Amino acid sequence: MLATLLERDTGVALPMSRALVERYGGELRFPKRSPCVFANFVSSVDGIVSYDEPGIERAREVSAGHAADRFMLALLRAAADAVIVGAGTLRKEPGVWTAASVAPDLADDFADLRARLHLRPHPTTILVTSSGEADASLPVFRGEAPVVIATTREGARRAGSLPNARAEIVGDSGPLRPRALIDLAVRESAGGRILTEGGPTLFGQFLQDGVIDELFLTIAPRLAGRSRDKRRLALVEGTAFTPSGSPRGKLLSLKxxxxYLFARYALRDGGARGEG
Ligand SMILES: NC(=O)c1ccc[n+]([C@@H]2O[C@H](COP(=O)([O-])OP(=O)(O)OC[C@H]3O[C@@H](n4cnc5c(N)ncnc54)[C@H](OP(=O)(O)O)[C@@H]3O)[C@@H](O)[C@H]2O)c1
Incomplete structure (x- = not known):
């Protein structure tokens, strides 16, 4: 159960069951705007999202699989029309991007929420890859959620034979433009609530292009550290901002x-400018 420390989000409340409202510690509201692009990550206190070493690279090593973090993952997936995921995350997190996969005890409540929102049973998974390289034996290619591979011309040739997935050419070569990826997600899911679970490289590009409306960030009570040998991955990779160009957050909610802290920031300031 989440305790609410601060709540100043506005917008339309989702039609959640009483059990979901109790677990979340109140209503969850989303802005009416479409598309509305929101990211969800868990980080250590020092901003690390992956220990990035064989066997300990998954997000659950940061969250320690805490039930409240799994609930947040599930709730945001349940609210989403589509979930955008980078190929690096797919390779390290061999799961499926549905609510029930991370919170099976509340599967009926999440299914009910999606039905009340007139959403398809599962959000469309949009996998982003320039190379088109993906292991066909991964669970996502055997799951119930529709899967679209957002890729390049060359990537589509490689990804074309993946089961339970369709390749869409979003650009001639990579990296693919964030706005084109959002447009694809909206088109493919026929909806405007677009969640991204990263990873940090894709998230950096989304921030740089100013397409992220909100960030949901779980801060796990641990410090991961980093060294020259063990670099770890931080929340934003591959993009660096100047102090004046850094995207700024307005704290909407704190639970x-x-x-564990659960922060929600509004990020859209239109002023993000990355370097590199
Ligand atoms: N703590 C958390 O909440 C959290 C969340 C997500 C991920 N993670 C962790 O983060 C790590 C992965 O990090 P990452 O930075 O490698 O992840 P990533 O951003 O998911 O993956 C990077 C890869 O995605 C593809 N990609 C990204 N942007 C693209 C674009 N604009 N156009 C085309 N392709 C694009 C490329 O794939 P190709 O090489 O195939 O072209 C690129 O190599 C994993 O350990 C994962 O567990 C943690």
């Missing part, structure tokens, strides 16, 4: 479960 607490055990020692």
């Amino acid at each position: 607490l479960a055990d020692e």
Whole structure:
């Protein structure tokens, strides 16, 4: 159960069941704007999202699989028309991007929420890759959620034979433009609530192009550290901002479960300018 420390989000409340409202510690509201692009990550106190070493690279090593973080993952997936995921994350997190896969105990409540929102049973998974290289045996290619591979001309040749997936050419060569990826997600899911779970490289590009409306960030009560040998991955990779060009957050909501903090920021300031 999340305890609410601050709540100043506005917008339209999702038609959540009483069980979901109780677990979330109140209503979850989203702006009416479409598309509305929101990101969800878990980081250590020092901003690390992956220990980035074989066997300990997954997000759950940061979150320690905390139930409240899994609930947040599930709730945001349940609210989304589409979930955009980079190929680096797909390779390290061999799962499926549905609500029930991370919170099976509340599967009926999430299914009910999607039905009330007139959404398809699962958000469309949009996998982003220039190379088109993906392991056909991964669970996402056997799951119930529709899968679209957003890729290049060359990538489509490689990804064309993946099961339960369709390749869409979004650009001649990579990196693919964030706005084109959002447009694809809107088109493919026939909806405007677009979640991205990163990873950090894709998120950096989205920030640079100013397409992220909101960031949901779970801060796990641990410090990962980094060294020359063990660099780890931070929340934003591959993009660096100047102090004056850094995207700024307006804190919309702050919740607490055990020692975990759940922050929600509005990010859209139109002024983000990355370098590199
Ligand atoms: N803590 C958390 O909440 C969280 C969330 C997500 C991920 N993670 C962790 O982050 C790590 C992965 O990090 P990452 O930075 O490698 O992840 P990523 O951003 O998911 O993947 C990078 C890859 O995605 C593709 N890509 C990204 N942007 C693209 C674009 N604009 N156009 C075309 N392709 C694009 C490229 O794939 P190709 O090489 O195929 O072209 C690129 O190599 C994993 O350890 C994962 O567990 C943690």
